[in-house]
Amino acid sequence: MLIESLPAAATPPPAPARPSSFAIEVPDALLARARAGERAPLEQIYRRFERPVFTLALRICGEREAAADVLQDTMLKVIARIGDFRGRGGSPFWGWLRQIAVNEALMHLRRGRRQAGELPDDGHEPADERALPPPAAADAALLQRALARLPATTRGVLWLYHAEGYTHEEIAALMQRTPSFSKSQLARGTRRLRALLQIEEHDHG
CATH class of the missing domain: 1.10.10.10 (Winged helix-like DNA-binding domain superfamily/Winged helix DNA-binding domain)
Known part of the structure; x- marks a missing residue:
């Protein structure tokens, strides 16, 4: 939850970062089978990341229908591009997948720019x-x-x-x-x- 990531007071030293909901370990063997195009491993990856992708999309887009669209688009891109993932520099698979999800959610917002909006300067x-x-x-x-x-x-x-x-x-x-x-x-x-x-x-x- 958003609030759980905030410390209990305004002035103490920063607390350790709360793990992302996407921080789900995917075994190398499962990834290798998914990259080879096997259906069962791809379905397992979908089930593991369905909830964090939908939650992120819902928080950013604000609508369940939009979040469902983002989930579908994200997973289609993951399936299409999973062969490109190599984990360079120790980058985890979940971080790669999360980046796709964030990009898809923000792209959805840009397509609906009139609804996006931002808060103006409030003088504080x-x-x-x-x-x-x-x-x-x-x-x-x-x-x-x-x-x-x-x-x-x-x-x-x-x-x-x-x-x-x-x-x-x-x-x-x-x-x-x-x-x-x-x-x-x-x-x-x-x-x-x-x-x-x-x-x-x-x-x-």
Whole structure:
């Protein structure tokens, strides 16, 4: 969950990064069979990564139908390109697959640019990126409703930074923007998310 990746206070040293939901080990033997085109290993890979791909796509795109489309497009590309994966430099298979999923989700947002949106400058100073939202964030349902009310681009920055551990430089490259844009959206999104969670907690308390 997004909130679990944040430390319990605003000022302590950074906590160790929370493992990505994609960090699923795939045996070399299984990968070799998949690269050879065997159907059963490809189906196993699909089952292992179906949930993290769908969750990431849902958090970024905000709609289940869009997330299902991203899942399908991601897995089709994984199947088509799995022969290209060589794990150079010790890069894990899950990281390669996650990159495809993120690219597909962001491509979906770019195709629907009118719905993407981002939070404008709210005149506040940059917030502590590790600041913890209110206790209501521990409730997954409240968090999901609050996230859904954020602009898609802002929501994507929050999820990639907090849940998947991407840096601002990496997010900027993925979104074809600047690191400053990523930092500003994270700060504005964090403030807005805190406010929305307080509203959700009050309405459902």
